[in-house]
Structure formats: structure tokens, C-alpha cells
Amino acid sequence: MAEGMEEWLCDSNEAVSLQMVRSEEDSAALAGDDLIALAPFSPAFTYPIFGEHEKIFGYKGLEVQLQFASGSLKQYLSINQDEVLQSATPADDIEGKLYEFIPKDYTKSEESFQEVVERDAVAFRPMGDKVGSYARAAAAGKVKGKGKAKGKGKANGKAAVEEVKEDDEGAVVFEMYKATWATPGFREYHRRMQLFILLFIEGGSYVHEDEDAWEFITLFEKRKRPESDVYTYHFVGYTSVYPFWCYPDQVRLRLSQFVILPPYQQQGHGSKLYSALYQHVLTRPEVAELTVEDPAEAFEDLRDRNDLRYFVQQGVTEDPNFLVDVGSDKRAGRALWEMGIRKKYKIAQRQFDRVLEMLLLRQLN
Numbered sequence: 001m002a003e004g005m006e007e008w009l010c011d012s013n014e015a016v017s018l019q020m021v022r023s024e025e026d027s028a029a030l031a032g033d034d035l036i037a038l039a040p041f042s043p044a045f046t047y048p049i050f051g052e053h054e055k056i057f058g059y060k061g062l063e064v065q066l067q068f069a070s071g072s073l074k075q076y077l078s079i080n081q082d083e084v085l086q087s088a089t090p091a092d093d094i095e096g097k098l099y100e101f102i103p104k105d106y107t108k109s110e111e112s113f114q115e116v117v118e119r120d121a122v123a124f125r126p127m128g129d130k131v132g133s134y135a136r137a138a139a140a141g142k143v144k145g146k147g148k149a150k151g152k153g154k155a156n157g158k159a160a161v162e163e164v165k166e167d168d169e170g171a172v173v174f175e176m177y178k179a180t181w182a183t184p185g186f187r188e189y190h191r192r193m194q195l196f197i198l199l200f201i202e203g204g205s206y207v208h209e210d211e212d213a214w215e216f217i218t219l220f221e222k223r224k225r226p227e228s229d230v231y232t233y234h235f236v237g238y239t240s241v242y243p244f245w246c247y248p249d250q251v252r253l254r255l256s257q258f259v260i261l262p263p264y265q266q267q268g269h270g271s272k273l274y275s276a277l278y279q280h281v282l283t284r285p286e287v288a289e290l291t292v293e294d295p296a297e298a299f300e301d302l303r304d305r306n307d308l309r310y311f312v313q314q315g316v317t318e319d320p321n322f323l324v325d326v327g328s329d330k331r332a333g334r335a336l337w338e339m340g341i342r343k344k345y346k347i348a349q350r351q352f353d354r355v356l357e358m359l360l361l362r363q364l365n
């Protein structure tokens with residue numbers, strides 16, 4: 001780069017900001033920690049769009065805003081800057097680069113976007129079959145109901161999250177939906193949500209739409225509008241899995257992508273989505289096991305914690321075989337036990353070994 005040009009370079013992770021937008025009424029209904037759902041957030045990675053150095057050339061004071069209608073994920077793009085470089089080397093074509101990665105029906109008109117947000121707030125419904133749900137207390141006010149709150153406490157500096165019953169007054173419900181390419185409207189929806197894979201998973205890339213066996217589970221926050229019977233849905237995250245043939249007549253489901261949007265991270269939603277997927281896998285006789293493709297460290301932690309909790313709940317550590325020394329004369333029985341557990345819980349060998357080791361360490365403590 002020519003000398004003196006550095007001042008025209010900006011960090012694309014800092015210049016781009018993302019935001020989930022709700023209707024005026026739905027935004028006004030939020031309070032306390034729930035307001036974080038409306039706050040702008042930054043991408044973790046932008047190299048797939050702006051190149052490996054994650055720099056945009058040719059602007060000063062650049063702000064690239066990509067807003068999403070919180071449920072339908074329809075998009076609004078706004079690019080503003082203080083100055084654009086006028087020289088023989090042209091400034092980067094920001095919209096042109098983004099254009100390759102987002103659906104073409106985004107708008108650049110604030111007014112039309114607001115109309116879409118208001119319309120979709122009530123019209124949008126998640127696609128596919130509901131495969132799970134749970135409820136949390138809204139930050140705005142107390143939950144009234146018979147259900148005793150559990151899971152209280154502060155973790156990672158985030159506010160306490162109370163688990164409540166779905167029909168408690170003031171409960172916010174989270175619902176998960178399973179979809180495939182055959183689910184009406186889902187293909188278009190996926191084209192809008194897949195950008196989060198590029199922006200938040202290191203090494204993440206778009207799945208091929210012509211591979212027809214992809215399965216998805218999406219997670220939504222469902223809110224009841226005060227004093228009305230209207231429910232609205234807001235996108236939280238999703239996971240995608242792909243089935244591979246597993247000898248002789250089953251499939252191995254490989255989890256490929258998993259993302260929870262930053263405003264919802266560190267509140268247990270990732271764990272709920274993973275558990276729902278896992279429970280769903282256990283109900284399917286044709287699935288031999290669930291494996292994970294190239295897991296990020298944070299995801300590996302999440303998976304370990306959840307598998308560990310589940311195995312303890314299932315009483316695996318209570319079984320007399322659990323503490324059998326693998327060098328003892330009971331090792332054949334122990335090996336059979338392990339095989340049975342692995343089959344029953346559809347857990348891949350490597351993960352099973354990790355979980356067993358963690359269970360043994362836990363026992364020692």
C-alpha cells in the first residue's frame with residue numbers, strides 16, 4: 001500500500017454493526033436486562049466478506065449497519081462515512097461485497113424497513129415442527145404462578161436467569177423448530193440467517209443448498225404482547241446437522257453449525273438448544289450417534305457440560321461397572337457395559353471417552 005494510505009484503512013469487525021429490530025410496541029414492552037436484545041452487536045469475524053486482514057479501504061468514519069427484523073430476519077443496510085477517498089485507487093465496494101452474502105431483498109430505506117418490521121412482528125411464524133420449549137422469567141417484573149423458579153444465580157456477570165413454567169404470567173417462552181429444505185418457506189429463511197455462521201463461527205461457511213439431507217433446529221423467543229392475544233417471535237440462534245450413512249443400516253448425524261446470537265449468549269440458551277437436539281436424536285431409531293464437526297472450544301465446553309450433566313442424571317456413575325478397573329478380570333464385562341451405554345446414548349466414541357474421564361475425575365473430587 002502506498003505510504004500515507006493507512007489512515008484510509010478501517011477494521012471491518014469494528015465498522016460493521018448488527019442489530020435485531022422489534023416493532024415499536026414490542027421494543028417498548030422490554031425492560032431491564034431484556035433490553036439487551038435490542039442493542040447493536042459486532043461480528044466476531046468478517047474475513048469471509050472483507051478478506052483475511054479484515055480491513056476496509058478508502059473511508060474515514062465508516063459505519064456499516066446491518067439490521068434484521070427480529071423474527072423474519074428481513075434486512076436493512078446502511079453505509080455511512082465521514083469521508084471517501086478520492087484517488088486512482090478506488091475505495092472498496094462495501095455493498096458489492098456484502099451483496100454476495102446476503103439475500104437480494106434487503107432494503108436501504110429506513111422507512112420501508114420500519115414497515116417490514118411492524119408487519120412481520122405479527123405476521124412472522126417459525127417454520128417447521130416444534131421440537132422443544134422452555135420458559136424464563138422476563139426481566140420486566142415478577143412472574144406470578146405456581147411454578148417454583150429454579151436455576152437462579154449470577155453467572156459470568158450476567159443477570160440471574162429464572163426458569164419458570166410456560167403458562168406463568170410474565171414468562172418468556174423459548175421454542176425450537178425443526179426444519180428441512182422441504183419445510184415451506186424455510187429455504188428463503190435460511191438464506192437470511194446463514195450470515196450469522198460467517199460472522200460468528202471461525203472457519204464457518206455456507207452449506208450447499210443442493211445437498212438435500214440438511215436438517216435444522218431454530219430457536220426463537222416468543223413473547224405475548226401485554227393486554228392482547230398477539231404473540232411475537234424473535235430469532236435467537238440455530239444449529240444444522242447432516243446425516244451420513246452408518247454401517248449397516250443407520251445414520252450418523254453430524255452437527256455442523258451452531259450459533260446463538262451475542263445478545264442471548266451466556267444465558268443457557270446454547271445448552272437448551274444442544275439438549276433439545278440431543279433428546280431429539282435419542283428418539284430417532286435410525287440415528288446411531290451424534291457427532292460434531294470441528295467444534296470450537298466454547299462449543300466443546302458446552303457439549304461437555306451438558307453430556308456430563310445428562311450422564312449423571314441417568315445414573316451412569318451409580319452402575320457397578322463404572323468403577324471397574326479396566327485392568328481387572330472384570331474388564332470384558334466393563335467393555336460390554338461401555339458399548340451398551342454408548343449405543344443407548346448415541347454418543348460418539350471420542351466424546352464418550354472424554355465424558356467418562358470427566359466423570360471419573362468428578363468421582364475422585
Ligand code: ACO
Binds near residue numbers: 265292
Ligand atoms: N445464566 C448465566 N450464565 C449461564 C447460564 C445462565 N442461566 N447458563 C449457562 N451459563 C453460562 C455457562 O455456565 C457457560 O459458562 P462457561 O463459558 O464459563 O462455561 C456459558 O454461560 C455458556 O453456556 P450457554 O449459555 O449454554 O451457551 P451460549 O448460549 O452462550 O452458547 C456458543 C455458546 C454456542 C458457543 C455461543 O457462544 C456462540 O454461538 N458462539 C459463536 C459461534 C460459535 O462459536 N459456535 C460454535 C461453533 S462449533 C460448531 O458449530 C460445531
